[in-house]
Amino acid sequence: MKEKLSNLSNRINAFIESNKKIVYPVLAILILGLPYVGSSQYILRIIIMIGVYSMLSLSLGLVTGYAGQVSLGHAAFYAIGAYVSALVSISFNLNFFITAPIAAFIAGICGLLLGLPTLRLSGTYLAITTLGFCEVVRMVLLNWESVTRGPLGISRIPKPSFLGIELTISNFGLYYLMVAFLALTTLAVVAIVRSKMGRALMAIREDELAATMMGVKTTYYKVAAFVISAFFSGLAGAFYAHMIRFIDPNTFTFDTSIMILSIVILGGMGTIGGMFLGSALLVSFPEVLRFLQEYRFVVYGAVLVVMMRYRPQGILGGQKKTPYKLPKGGG
Numbered sequence: 001m002k003e004k005l006s007n008l009s010n011r012i013n014a015f016i017e018s019n020k021k022i023v024y025p026v027l028a029i030l031i032l033g034l035p036y037v038g039s040s041q042y043i044l045r046i047i048i049m050i051g052v053y054s055m056l057s058l059s060l061g062l063v064t065g066y067a068g069q070v071s072l073g074h075a076a077f078y079a080i081g082a083y084v085s086a087l088v089s090i091s092f093n094l095n096f097f098i099t100a101p102i103a104a105f106i107a108g109i110c111g112l113l114l115g116l117p118t119l120r121l122s123g124t125y126l127a128i129t130t131l132g133f134c135e136v137v138r139m140v141l142l143n144w145e146s147v148t149r150g151p152l153g154i155s156r157i158p159k160p161s162f163l164g165i166e167l168t169i170s171n172f173g174l175y176y177l178m179v180a181f182l183a184l185t186t187l188a189v190v191a192i193v194r195s196k197m198g199r200a201l202m203a204i205r206e207d208e209l210a211a212t213m214m215g216v217k218t219t220y221y222k223v224a225a226f227v228i229s230a231f232f233s234g235l236a237g238a239f240y241a242h243m244i245r246f247i248d249p250n251t252f253t254f255d256t257s258i259m260i261l262s263i264v265i266l267g268g269m270g271t272i273g274g275m276f277l278g279s280a281l282l283v284s285f286p287e288v289l290r291f292l293q294e295y296r297f298v299v300y301g302a303v304l305v306v307m308m309r310y311r312p313q314g315i316l317g318g319q320k321k322t323p324y325k326l327p328k329g330g331g
Contacts, residue, residue, distance in 0.1 A: 050280050061275055072127050079249075086154045105234075107233060181236070192228065
């Protein structure tokens with residue numbers, strides 16, 4: 001079973017690599033033309049949420065998939081981005097395209113403040129610390145009622161608008177905005193992975209002590225990855241808040257962090273395509289299995305258990321024999 005899954009994923013990856021000049025343009029056309037093929041608003045909303053979770057998993061993938069650091073507090077940065085963008089937009093009557101970068105920047109600063117003292121830790125200690133940070137943020141949102149409105153949440157968040165036109169699901173504006181944000185996140189992650197920083201992160205993942213002995217500034221690169229991860233999580237949070245137009249502390253719980261981490265593990269740690277595939281599977285599964293009502297989460301958990309048994313590296317993980325593309329003439 002393991003060999004069959006491995007051979008299948010390798011064949012798919014080899015096909016894409018050998019035909020990428022055709023596959024990528026066709027994929028781009030399909031993505032851009034998707035709203036016009038008769039998709040309902042319900043289907044488009046699910047697809048947009050797949051895009052949001054793809055952004056979140058791509059950002060977490062930098063920390064967990066490439067640097068090998070387990071974070072259980074990703075929902076905190078997601079929440080910070082959502083709340084900052086919503087509050088700034090309502091309080092100062094600013095456009096989404098101004099508040100979203102502000103929210104992402106503040107989320108990145110929070111990532112820096114958390115990363116500096118904690119990323120000297122690793123393994124279980126780091127996971128527990130990030131979990132604690134997630135709960136601290138949720139409790140602040142819940143109890144700081146004068147600012148966050150506590151358990152009542154924030155409603156009537158303005159819709160994104162561009163050149164005076166409100167972007168909604170019905171006019172496909174939110175869909176294309178999500179595509180633009182997802183493309184920005186993907187390009188940024190790909191650029192980082194192919195850079196010196198990406199090679200340093202992969203070295204840290206394989207053996208942090210050996211990387212340190214080779215002169216890699218492990219703490220610097222881990223903190224940098226954490227800040228970038230928090231930045232794009234905040235951007236996803238800002239988009240989510242203005243799309244849903246209502247947020248409360250219960251939207252950003254520990255379950256959300258587990259969902260994002262599950263996507264990274266299922267799709268394949270250290271892969272880009274795996275984040276899209278994992279998001280599509282885990283976001284759409286509860287909707288497809290809604291007719292099972294309370295049993296759909298049993299099926300969802302069973303799928304993860306089976307994957308961990310037969311394909312622990314994830315669906316698209318463990319395909320490359322080299323950690324990064326070698327230069328021409330390299331051994």
